[in-house]
Amino acid sequence: MSKFExxxxxxxxxxxxxxxxxxxxxxxxxxxxxxTVQTFSEFVADGLVDTEFVTxxxxxxxxxxxxxxxxxxxxxxxxxxxxxxALMWEIIYIAASxxxxxxxxxxxxxxxxxxxxxxxxxxxxxxxxxxxxxxxSENGQEAYDNIIQAIRIxxxxxxxxxxxxxxxxxxxxxxxxxxxxxxxxxxxDFVGTHEPQWPLLDVEDPKTxxxxxxxxxxxxxxxxxxxxxxxxxxxxxEVTQEFNDRFxxxxxxxxxxxxxxxxxxxxxxNSTAGTAKTAVDNLRNQGLKAGLLKLRVFRPFPGQELxxxxxxxxxxxxxxxxxxxxxxDNAGPLFSEVVSxxxxxxxxxxxxxxxxxLGGRDIRPGEIENVYQExxxxxxxGKVERRVRYLGVRE
Amino acid sequence: MTEMKGWKEIPIGGMxxxxxxxxxxxxxxxxxxxxxxxxxxxxxxxLCWLNCPDSSILVDAENEEMTGFDLKHCKGCGICAAVCPxxxxxxxxxxxxxxxxxxxxxxxxxxxxxxxxVGNE
Numbered sequence: 001m002s003k004f005e006x007x008x009x010x011x012x013x014x015x016x017x018x019x020x021x022x023x024x025x026x027x028x029x030x031x032x033x034x035x036t037v038q039t040f041s042e043f044v045a046d047g048l049v050d051t052e053f054v055t056x057x058x059x060x061x062x063x064x065x066x067x068x069x070x071x072x073x074x075x076x077x078x079x080x081x082x083x084x085x086a087l088m089w090e091i092i093y094i095a096a097s098x099x100x101x102x103x104x105x106x107x108x109x110x111x112x113x114x115x116x117x118x119x120x121x122x123x124x125x126x127x128x129x130x131x132x133x134x135x136x137s138e139n140g141q142e143a144y145d146n147i148i149q150a151i152r153i154x155x156x157x158x159x160x161x162x163x164x165x166x167x168x169x170x171x172x173x174x175x176x177x178x179x180x181x182x183x184x185x186x187x188x189d190f191v192g193t194h195e196p197q198w199p200l201l202d203v204e205d206p207k208t209x210x211x212x213x214x215x216x217x218x219x220x221x222x223x224x225x226x227x228x229x230x231x232x233x234x235x236x237x238e239v240t241q242e243f244n245d246r247f248x249x250x251x252x253x254x255x256x257x258x259x260x261x262x263x264x265x266x267x268x269x270n271s272t273a274g275t276a277k278t279a280v281d282n283l284r285n286q287g288l289k290a291g292l293l294k295l296r297v298f299r300p301f302p303g304q305e306l307x308x309x310x311x312x313x314x315x316x317x318x319x320x321x322x323x324x325x326x327x328x329d330n331a332g333p334l335f336s337e338v339v340s341x342x343x344x345x346x347x348x349x350x351x352x353x354x355x356x357x358l359g360g361r362d363i364r365p366g367e368i369e370n371v372y373q374e375x376x377x378x379x380x381x382g383k384v385e386r387r388v389r390y391l392g393v394r395e
Numbered sequence: 396m397t398e399m400k401g402w403k404e405i406p407i408g409g410m411x412x413x414x415x416x417x418x419x420x421x422x423x424x425x426x427x428x429x430x431x432x433x434x435x436x437x438x439x440x441x442l443c444w445l446n447c448p449d450s451s452i453l454v455d456a457e458n459e460e461m462t463g464f465d466l467k468h469c470k471g472c473g474i475c476a477a478v479c480p481x482x483x484x485x486x487x488x489x490x491x492x493x494x495x496x497x498x499x500x501x502x503x504x505x506x507x508x509x510x511x512x513v514g515n516e
Contacts, residue, residue: 099408160407198410208411220402221409227402 073199118360
């Protein structure tokens with residue numbers, strides 16, 4: 001029997017880590033770290049896990065230790081946030097390129113400067129081209145569920161890529177909510193044991209990770225990473241289906257909320273999707289056909305599926321909690337992805353971007369209802385007044 | 396040149412699954428200077444063997460003799476010539492400067508480009 005507890009999003013993830021019982025957790029123990037790792041360290045101290053817990057002097061070292069442990073053959077997890085992720089940068093790419101299926105809890109918070117510890121998505125959007133699989137979570141429950149699935153996705157022999165599981169800093173990471181924890185045994189049964197194909201610790205069969213790789217073979221290894229991402233599409237579907245069947249969930253690549261007869265759609269990720277659902281319900285009560293697409297899988301980006309889900313709506317608004325400075329119209333990164341997906345799949349519909357909530361600024365249902373109202377106007381006029389708006393910024 | 400393999404035919408992530416294959420890598424082909432035995436007699440002190448970073452000093456272990464250089468792997472760094480005590484003696488006794496390819500030395504470092512003519516000396 002599963003049980004329900006009042007947990008923060010961070011503690012929900014710590015509990016998933018306890019149940020997964022990874023061989024190694026390497027993490028930086030000081031801010032910008034969240035209490036995910038602090039709670040997990042208590043589980044280690046209490047002897048509830050067998051994990052080798054490595055506290056290191058920086059996030060660069062944390063990810064380096066994770067790469068080493070993963071190459072050695074261990075099941076490895078870590079957690080970070082914001083500037084901590086930024087300091088991991090070099091090794092983020094190396095983890096993906098060395099094909100280390102590390103699972104990382106990433107609490108999305110703003111990057112400095114100016115110094116800010118609150119929620120936005122600038123941290124994760126920077127790692128979008130690094131070769132990691134990236135899952136987004138509306139709340140602590142989804143973060144817990146995604147972390148468990150991430151182990152299976154990353155370690156699948158056709159994939160072998162690291163996975164980042166995101167949730168919104170403070171909004172869900174530090175807020176108490178009702179979380180369903182599955183039985184330890186059920187989680188362990190679902191994740192199974194890690195069977196590394198090429199463990200460095202197999203001294204009878206020595207091998208080399210991360211050698212010099214020039215113009216003669218580097219390109220081929222990058223092509224292999226593309227293949228792994230392609231395969232990840234199917235593997236994510238399979239693992240998600242199995243998880244849904246076992247634990248009574250309805251996850252997909254994204255969630256289509258009241259989309260069946262929707263005239264306009266908003267696309268959002270993480271906690272804002274929850275707020276947007278309230279906005280959708282309010283508008284539906286007024287007889288307006290609003291719908292929401294909540295992104296769950298950001299990498300590999302489910303462009304074709306997303307385009308199909310949006311085929312038939314008369315206007316689309318994208319909610320971006322980050323800016324891609326200097327991109328076309330200084331839009332958010334999600335906007336560029338969605339526009340490409342729609343265009344390449346011949347879905348031609350008025351679309352606008354709404355940058356919002358930077359540095360933890362609140363986003364309220366009323367503001368999202370306004371976004372919907374503007375989307376209805378776009379639908380009516382058949383054209384876009386302004387392609388990118390910065391919602392809630394003081395002029 | 397060996398045939399180049401496609402991305403489906405090689406281990407993922409740049410992994411090398413066969414141990415000990417660095418021997419197959421011909422690091423000697425980027426050498427600018429070549430170690431050549433000169434006129435001064437080697438005393439088989441083995442200091443060159445001890446100091447060579449590429450394990451490129453060939454020895455006859457049974458007779459404890461230095462027998463030559465592994466030119467497939469020698470990168471021509473010249474450490475062997477620099478640590479050679481016989482070279483030091485030659486330099487100390489000589490009047491004036493001793494070039495590093497001086498024929499009187501025990502281990503001479505000869506420019507690869509000049510080696511053809513020196514080899515014919």
